[in-house]
Amino acid sequence: MIYLLNEEQSMLKDSAKEFLKSAPVAQLRNLRDTKDNIGYDQTTWQKMVEMGWAAMVIPEQYEGLNFGYFGLGQILEETGKTLTASPVISSAVMATSAIIFCGSDAQKSEYLPKLSMGEMTATLAIDETARHNPNVIKTHLKTQNGEFLLNGKKVFVPDVHTANLIIATCKDSNGKDTLIAVNSDNNGVSINREHFMDSRNYGTIEFKDVKITESHIFVGANTESIEKVLDISRIAIAAELYGTSVEAFNRTIAYMKERKQFGVELATFQGLQHRCAIMFCELEMAQTAVLSALNAIDQDVEDIRLFASIAKAKVSKVAQLVSNEGVQIFGGIGMTDDEEIGFFLKRARVAMAILGDYNYHLDRFAVLNGY
């Protein structure tokens, strides 16, 4: 089985859906309007941890649940529907996967149990340019008096202002790609929280002569293993963005069944019906792309790059379509801040850009296919 949920995965999805009723879009709106310092609801996050969401992909020997990415993807789809802000993707997927696939045993033992139990959060710092390009890495290590000094700047780092640990790509002293782990309270680390269109949490981080010990360099990190971590992260974002897309679509359909003009429901207009039917088709394809990619991680297929790029490209394109059509079909009310459909448009645009947008992954898809 590749595309069907087993009983445990279905139960997990249902319980996530039930729980997330307590963290609806109104919660995000409130965090935005009160200019909350954290940017996500701590009680919600604590409950997520209790439900094991931070432990999903962590091996049992490090106090994880080893439940797999396919299962985690079901949760992400649900959090995408409610637009719930939390460190699930930044910490439980991106940083955790970096440690699992690039960390040493000692690093895994040090970090994974704490991440699993919610005793700390971490994030993954990749981008240095306004448009995603993971090959541009100017952040680097240099050796000085027998110790390593880290210098550089990272942008668009998710949940960076609350993360205890920052895992970042950089060039090692030989100019090779690697990953390092930096405590956010280290000397020389300055973090600047920034506000984005989706009211979620990102920031820039600057490293100035930050002292790094050998134990903070990921021995298993190289261009290929970092790319794998990025692809896992892209697939997770795609799973969440699929949830956001399908919810925007469902809200649009529901609105069309209620809203009347010319004395009849919008649902009766063929000009709108066909646009909705096309969106349905596109969402079906997007869902397939997500499910196959999640499965590809768990099956450890030889090359998940193709799966990741198909999923991220397809879902991004579909998210653009349904979020635009949602606002259009809601009409004037869709332009108001009171109506929630706009939150979906805004989240979609940011999620589409994270770790490569449609054009980035379409180009990569072509390269991977040899043209």
Add this chain to the structure above:
Amino acid sequence: MQSVETATFKEEIRAFIAKNCPLSLRKPVKNFDDYYWGGKKSTSGSPDQLKWFEAMKNNGWTVPHWPKEYGGGGLSAEEYKIFLNEMARVGARKPLFSFGISMLGPALLKFGNETQKKEHLTKIAKGEIWWCQGYSEPGAGSDLAALQTRAEDKGDHYLVNGQKVWTSYADKADWIFCLVRTDPMAPKHSGISFLLIDMESAGVTTRPIKLISGKSPFCETFFDNVKVSKENLIGEENMGWAIATFLLTHERSMIGGIGDTDVRQALHDFALDHIGTSENGRLSDEIIRKEIAEIELDVATLDMTIQRSMEEAKSGKPIGAKSSFFKYVYTEINKRRYETMVAVAGTKGLGWEGNAYDDGAIAKQFCRTKGNSIEGGTSEIQLNIIAKRILHLRSKK
């Protein structure tokens, strides 16, 4: 986990294909003419096609998943999957392609009586009868249920009068399965029956229609006081619409690529051959490159969605109205594919005659694809079905 039996089966199939499938039939299929269609009047079949067909027929592998008593291979679902995988692995073409296999067969298996199944399914399996479909009429296209071809009850037989159009290959066909009106007074969906008619019956005439592709795969077929035995009624009288919709679901799944394992040349390979690459190894026309990537991304996603649908069907979730999704998406992608092929090939995609242009193979197939989103229910009809039956977009009253 594979059992010993399935592992053995896989080896047997693989060895059989290796031994019997001619190399010429392991190349990508360009169009319907690349298949062997069978039939009484058939003059198609190249020596290689006939050799492959005979070998497969003897095992019931023209229809591997049909029961053995009706000429099929009697394969279990698991064996059939292995069979398809093995065929796809070497790009082996179907030994027999017919509307009997893809359309009438499934309807007969579900709605036919034992005599009808024994008679017709066996002949389909052996490629003896070429079937065509009599659905559309001049006044009943998208509004199929408005069909007027009349079948009057004359006691032991029906008397059929009327006209069908878009009857695929009716000029080559031996029999036609038809939707006819048996009760003109009933509401339009409730007065239709499903009838099998021998094309050699007195009063049946057929005339090819020349299409924009320059070819004539479709015909007009006329019925003038044609006597049809009541034995040829499938299911109950006036219950033909249920069979028609069942069959249309099958047709749409088929058009939508479900169960299709035949290999086509990848669009980007076609483009690499024609355009070449620039120094960085990329297709030298960046804009066409993007167009191709968009199409191939959709093709890849659709292929996986077909897999997903097969998994869901296995677990008891029938395809139903989703066939409209596959039909719509596949045909729209195929049209895009040929638009791009013509653009890529330049004059080679525009030439209509002569060796330099492969007798207009690309140009003609390009024209043909425009029918993809019309036949079997237009794209607009598919979108209507999705909107109404899946999304329930209609008035609440």
